Amino acid sequence: MYYRFPTTRPRRLRSSRIIRNMVSETSLSPSNLVWPLFIKDEGPIEQINSMPGQYRYPIGDELIKAVDDAVESGVRAFLLFGVTKHKDAVGSLAYDKKGPVPMALKMLKDTFGDSIILMTDVCLCDYTEHGHCGVVEFKDPPELQYAKQPKYVVDNDATIGIYAKIAVNYAEAGADVVAPSGMMDGQVKAIREALDNNGFSDVVIMSYSSKYASTFYGPFREAADSAPKFGDRRSYQMDPRNAYEAIKEVAMDLEEGADIVMVKPAMPYLDVIRLVKQNFPEVPLAAYQVSGEYSMIKAAALNGWLNEKMAVLESLIAIRRAGANVIITYYAKDASRWITEIENNF
Ligand code: PBG
Numbered sequence: 447m448y449y450r451f452p453t454t455r456p457r458r459l460r461s462s463r464i465i466r467n468m469v470s471e472t473s474l475s476p477s478n479l480v481w482p483l484f485i486k487d488e489g490p491i492e493q494i495n496s497m498p499g500q501y502r503y504p505i506g507d508e509l510i511k512a513v514d515d516a517v518e519s520g521v522r523a524f525l526l527f528g529v530t531k532h533k534d535a536v537g538s539l540a541y542d543k544k545g546p547v548p549m550a551l552k553m554l555k556d557t558f559g560d561s562i563i564l565m566t567d568v569c570l571c572d573y574t575e576h577g578h579c580g581v582v583e584f585k586d587p588p589e590l591q592y593a594k595q596p597k598y599v600v601d602n603d604a605t606i607g608i609y610a611k612i613a614v615n616y617a618e619a620g621a622d623v624v625a626p627s628g629m630m631d632g633q634v635k636a637i638r639e640a641l642d643n644n645g646f647s648d649v650v651i652m653s654y655s656s657k658y659a660s661t662f663y664g665p666f667r668e669a670a671d672s673a674p675k676f677g678d679r680r681s682y683q684m685d686p687r688n689a690y691e692a693i694k695e696v697a698m699d700l701e702e703g704a705d706i707v708m709v710k711p712a713m714p715y716l717d718v719i720r721l722v723k724q725n726f727p728e729v730p731l732a733a734y735q736v737s738g739e740y741s742m743i744k745a746a747a748l749n750g751w752l753n754e755k756m757a758v759l760e761s762l763i764a765i766r767r768a769g770a771n772v773i774i775t776y777y778a779k780d781a782s783r784w785i786t787e788i789e790n791n792f
Contacts (some may be wrong), residue, residue, distance in 0.1 A: 476520030481778035496665035537573030548619035565623035578606030579628035610640035634702035653704035656692035659683035662738030710734035723769025733770035
């Protein structure tokens, strides 16, 4: 009985901030957070409509200033996405040395050196004219291609070779971490081999291992102009009804050489975060608080319906409590500032 009822008054341990802090199970630090940044290939800086407070940055001073401000707040890790006007069938700007992400990597490494780490999303959807995360093979005759509902498949094996080229391109430009997000089978193995063969055995792979086919990516797709022009991503991203399948996806990525695994989105999938952490406690686990999660809190805050700071900190604590070591969040910069006040708030 002792085990079930250690005390008759749990409230004793809630009576002051000091004692609550002393017995708290979960911590949150700026060093856990990663800030995603959108890098444009042309045109001026723009605020993202569906994500107030987040911007698309051209290569230049505004990007340096944004990173500098974040560093000032305590953020040390950034995840870069390319946003391109110039798209084609195979996303060739992704493996171009002059693409937006390699250019940003070089500039930020020159400016900030080893005081930050730079991560890069490895995928095709920002760079392909059809918006899919891989190479599309059409099953219709040519005159029907790009019809509203064409018959097509996303070609797994043709795609992972391109991911490998993209990863090497980013590593050459200075990426510390590459993060394949396309949910193609075998992508981690293809990337690890290519990195090792090109002298980048120190580059870390953070794999989007259990990435769900989620509506919560909506604002991101506006931000990155990456919505599929036809069909959806259900043939490669995970089915939201499945939790245990995440164990299989994570196990396969580890087998292939992933260093960090990820669950995405975060808040609607806290059960999956917990499940992965319990099954692989020794593996660093990231969770991605995605664009739709950001926009929901932001919209409520802008309407005066939620206390933004407290909602953000509570959501991040919840993701850490579920078992994430690393959190990728558009709130990284603000949260880092707010965390320093957290002791006074919980
Ligand atoms: C690219 C990618 C996506 C996100 C991260 N990498 C979009 C998608 O799969 O459609 C979503 C991030 C977010 O919503 O914040 N494959």
